[in-house]
Structures are given as structure tokens and as C-alpha cells.
Amino acid sequence: MNVGRISALIARHxxxxxxxxxxxxxxxxxxxxxxxxxxFITIYLAQEGKGMHGAxxxxxxxxxxxxxxxxAQQGITISFLEEIWSRNLMNLFASPLTAxxxxxxxxxxxxxxxxxxxxxxxxxxxxxxxxxxxIMGLTLIPFVLNLIAAGWLIGILTMSVIMxxxxxAEVLAWGLVFLFQPISCVFYPMSVLPVWxxxxxxxxxxxxxxxGMRGVLLxxxxxxxxxxxxxxxxxxxxxxxxxxxxxxxxxxxxRGMLVRVGE
Amino acid sequence: MADPxxxxxxxxxxxxxxxxxxxxxxxxxPGETVxxxxxxxxxxxxxxxxxxxxxxxxxxxxxxxxxDLMKHRETILRQVNFSSTxxxxxxxxxxxxxxxxxxxxxxxxxxxxxxxxxVKKLEMExxxxxxxxxxxxxxxxxxxxxxxxxTEPKILFLDEPTASLDPDIAYKxxxxxxxxxxxSGLSMLYTSHNMxxxxxxxxxxxxxxxxxxxxxxxxxxxxxxxxxxxxxxxFLKIARGG
Numbered sequence: 001m002n003v004g005r006i007s008a009l010i011a012r013h014x015x016x017x018x019x020x021x022x023x024x025x026x027x028x029x030x031x032x033x034x035x036x037x038x039x040f041i042t043i044y045l046a047q048e049g050k051g052m053h054g055a056x057x058x059x060x061x062x063x064x065x066x067x068x069x070x071x072a073q074q075g076i077t078i079s080f081l082e083e084i085w086s087r088n089l090m091n092l093f094a095s096p097l098t099a100x101x102x103x104x105x106x107x108x109x110x111x112x113x114x115x116x117x118x119x120x121x122x123x124x125x126x127x128x129x130x131x132x133x134x135i136m137g138l139t140l141i142p143f144v145l146n147l148i149a150a151g152w153l154i155g156i157l158t159m160s161v162i163m164x165x166x167x168x169a170e171v172l173a174w175g176l177v178f179l180f181q182p183i184s185c186v187f188y189p190m191s192v193l194p195v196w197x198x199x200x201x202x203x204x205x206x207x208x209x210x211x212g213m214r215g216v217l218l219x220x221x222x223x224x225x226x227x228x229x230x231x232x233x234x235x236x237x238x239x240x241x242x243x244x245x246x247x248x249x250x251x252x253x254x255r256g257m258l259v260r261v262g263e
Numbered sequence: 264m265a266d267p268x269x270x271x272x273x274x275x276x277x278x279x280x281x282x283x284x285x286x287x288x289x290x291x292x293p294g295e296t297v298x299x300x301x302x303x304x305x306x307x308x309x310x311x312x313x314x315x316x317x318x319x320x321x322x323x324x325x326x327x328x329x330x331d332l333m334k335h336r337e338t339i340l341r342q343v344n345f346s347s348t349x350x351x352x353x354x355x356x357x358x359x360x361x362x363x364x365x366x367x368x369x370x371x372x373x374x375x376x377x378x379x380x381x382v383k384k385l386e387m388e389x390x391x392x393x394x395x396x397x398x399x400x401x402x403x404x405x406x407x408x409x410x411x412x413x414t415e416p417k418i419l420f421l422d423e424p425t426a427s428l429d430p431d432i433a434y435k436x437x438x439x440x441x442x443x444x445x446x447s448g449l450s451m452l453y454t455s456h457n458m459x460x461x462x463x464x465x466x467x468x469x470x471x472x473x474x475x476x477x478x479x480x481x482x483x484x485x486x487x488x489x490x491x492x493x494x495x496x497x498f499l500k501i502a503r504g505g
Contacts, residue, residue, distance in 0.1 A: 007367060012360075019355070094317050094343075094344075253318060256312065
């Protein structure tokens with residue numbers, strides 16, 4: 001891993017974002033819109049359902065944390081798509097840049113996007129709805145790290161599929177993550193899932209993160225089991241995804257698809 | 264004779280049943296410019312892409328600077344660059360930003376000084392802060408050339424560097440390349456469909472057809488081999504299966 005080459009790619013994306021209003025808008029527009037809608041729903045539910053105050057306040061937090069996962073995934077996939085759209089893959093991979101360094105740079109971009117969105121959403125939630133996302137204290141840190149890792153999993157998978165099947169698979173960049181939303185138990189506990197879906201949720205690290213966060217917020221307990229499962233599953237899946245990505249990269253090089261992916 | 268900069272042996276690329284490049288072998292010496300000629304679909308681009316490490320060969324070996332490209336990719340590619348009319352630079356970055364990213368990617372020391380130098384040599388001062396999307400095709404060609412030479416490569420792969428340029432800019436580009444070759448000792452692998460340009464730029468030619476080398480040597484040697492008086496006639500004879 002060469003840090004200079006990774007920072008070159010990060011600089012390339014920061015140059016791009018610095019002057020692209022639509023790209024900046026894309027980072028902030030949807031999260032803020034989501035926050036406004038869910039904020040009002042939360043206020044309404046809090047007014048109507050007196051007994052479920054704790055649960056409804058969790059909605060806003062859940063929304064912010066789901067966005068962390070979503071932006072972590074987008075950070076990887078959109079960075080890759082930017083290279084396809086600008087037909088820059090040939091320039092990149094004919095340079096000393098390795099596939100691993102490329103992936104590391106997209107992960108760094110994903111952290112940048114997550115940080116930007118999280119700050120905006122956390123401040124907006126506090127300002128408009130008096131919702132303090134930091135009420136979880138230090139337990140927030142491992143949960144957020146796990147959500148970023150869970151977003152990376154979907155991001156790497158999406159990138160590998162687009163690399164292999166070309167731009168026709170581009171729609172997955174926005175859609176694939178939502179396939180995992182029902183079994184991530186973002187807004188409801190895992191107990192409401194039908195029995196046949198529960199094993200899938202248990203195998204999904206994001207579901208453990210959201211279950212754990214509900215535990216912290218509603219029961220004031222630190223759910224070490226959920227945290228352990230989320231971390232273990234994330235590490236295991238990340239290793240698998242990196243192998244899939246490297247394999248796809250080598251297949252694409254072998255078939256000459258790497259330089260034609262945007263054509 | 265010095266050790267070759269590039270040594271290609273039995274290089275083959277198959278895509279399923281189709282053989283794009285078929286057991287080709289050649290060498291490029293330090294400071295030498297080799298012209299790669301052939302009709303469309305002859306295998307020139309696939310050869311280029313294998314030499315740049317973006318396509319994996321089915322068979323054969325590519326050595327540069329005495330090292331195997333498959334095993335020493337990063338070390339080799341730090342000393343190699345390319346410019347192609349068909350590969351632009353990111354449109355949403357300025358000329359200088361594109362060059363800064365390239366410099367960092369290749370680990371070029373003192374990037375800003377090198378950019379100043381290249382921008383001056385290629386007469387790009389007036390477009391230095393212009394977005395790539397606003398460049399004319401001639402300016403974009405200069406940008407891809409600037410990107411290629413700013414990393415101070417030992418070998419440059421040039422894929423039709425003057426295609427779609429007006430004669431004045433094409434003349435300037437060729438002049439720049441010749442001067443740069445003289446001062447830096449650069450080796451080049453060069454493709455063009457302009458036979459006069461190939462004669463002017465290349466020390467030696469390699470003719471490809473259907474993925475195979477069918478002729479190679481100096482311009483005179485190739486013309487003598489086909490009994491023709493100019494390279495264009497040789498090309499037509501080869502392209503028409505003569």
C-alpha cells in the first residue's frame with residue numbers, strides 16, 4: 001500500500017467535489033430531506049402515542065445511523081462510478097496504482113462523506129428537533145464504526161458487480177443497499193420479523209448494530225453480544241468481499257473489461 | 264548493444280475463440296522509437312494495453328528494464344507512461360489538477376516544479392487553470408502528452424498522438440516529442456495511421472496483421488521486403504492481404 005498514491009486519488013475526488021455544486025447537494029439534500037420528514041413523523045407519533053416516547057425518539061437516531069451506512073456504501077460506489085463516467089480507469093490502472101490502493105482510496109472517500117453527512121444531520125437534529133444523537137455516549141463509536149464497515153461491504157459488492165457487468169449494473173449503486181434495509185431492522189426490533197427472515201437478519205451485521213443501539217437507548221444496557229456479532233460478521237464479510245473484489249478485478253483484466261467498463 | 268528496455272516474447276492474447284495477439288516477440292532498445300503499424304483490428308491496442316498492464320496476457324512474457332511485468336508491476340509502471348487520443352483526462356478537473364494527481368500517482372518528485380516545466384514546454388500556460396472539459400481536442404492532446412512526460416518515463420507508449428489534430432498542432436507535437444526524445448533518451452512505441460508520420464518518428468517498424476507480426480525492420484528494409492517505394496503502399500498491400 002502506497003499512501004502517496006491513495007492520497008492522489010483522494011485529492012482527485014476532493015478537486016471534483018470542491019467545485020461541483022450538484023455533487024455537494026447530492027451528499028446533503030437527501031439526508032436533510034429525510035430528517036425533515038422523519039422529524040415531523042416523530043413529533044406526531046410522540047404527541048399521539050404517549051406510551052411509546054422512547055421508541056419514537058429512536059426513529060430519528062435510526063435514520064441518522066442508516067444514513068451513515070448508506071453514505072459509507074455510496075462513498076465507495078460513487079467514487080468508482082466517477083472514474084467510469086470520466087473514463088479514467090485506463091489512466092489509473094496503467095499507473096502504478098494497485099487495486100488495493102484504489103479500494104483504500106474509495107474507503108477514505110466514504111469516511112469523508114460519512115463525516116460530512118453525520119455532522120450536518122446531527123447538528124440539524126439537535127437544532128430542529130432537540131434530538132441529541134450523542135446521548136449514547138462513547139458506545140456510539142463502535143456502533144458507528146460497524147455501520148461504516150457494513151456500508152463498505154455493500155459498496156465493495158456493488159463495485160465488483162458494476163466492474164464485472166458494466167454500466168448497465170449502475171442502478172445497483174443506489175438500489176442494492178435497500179435490499180438489506182428490511183433485514184437491518186433499522187426502525188423496528190428484530191422480534192417483529194417473521195421467523196423465516198430472522199436467520200437472515202441475524203447474519204446481517206447492521207441488524208446487530210441497530211438492535212444494540214435500541215438496547216442502549218431504551219434499556220440503558222450495553223449489548224456486548226450484539227456488538228461482538230456485528231464486529232465479527234463485519235470482519236468476516238469484509239475479508240470475503242475483498243477476495244471477491246480482487247478476483248473480479250483480475251477476471252476483468254483477463255477479459256479486457258477493465259478499460260471498457262464505461263463504454 | 265545495451266540491454267533492451269522492453270522485451271516481449273511469444274505474447275498472445277485470446278478472448279474466447281478470438282486471438283487478438285498471436286505469439287508476437289520484439290524488443291525496444293534505449294532511445295529507440297518503434298512504430299507499431301497495422302490495419303484496424305490488427306492487435307495494436309491490445310498489445311499496448313498488455314504492455315501497460317491493464318490486460319493480462321494469455322501467454323508469453325513482457326519484460327521491461329529486465330523485470331517481469333507480472334511480478335514487478337509497480338516498479339515498472341513508475342517508469343512507463345502513455346498518451347492516447349482515445350483516452351482523455353477527467354473533464355471536471357483543471358489541467359493543473361490533472362497533472363498534480365498524475366504526479367502523485369507516479370510518485371514524481373517536486374511535482375509543481377515539474378508541472379511548471381512541462382506546461383511551459385508544451386505551451387500550456389494559458390490553459391493551466393482551465394477545466395479539461397473546456398479544452399479543444401488539440402489542447403486535450405497536449406494535456407495527455409503533458410501527463411505522459413511529466414512523470415519522466417523511460418518509455419512512452421503513444422497511441423495515435425496526432426490523430427484529429429490540425430497540421431500545425433500535429434507538427435508542434437511531433438517536434439516536442441523528437442526534442443524530448445533527444446534530450447531525455449526516451450524510448451517510444453508509437454502508432455499512427457499516418458505513414459509519413461511513422462517514417463518521420465520511428466527508427467524501426469513492426470507490422471501487425473490479425474495479431475501476428477508479418478514484417479519488421481527499418482522503413483527501407485520493410486519497403487524492400489514488399490517491393491514498394493513508400494510505406495503507404497506497403498500498408499495498403501498488407502491491409503489488402505498482399
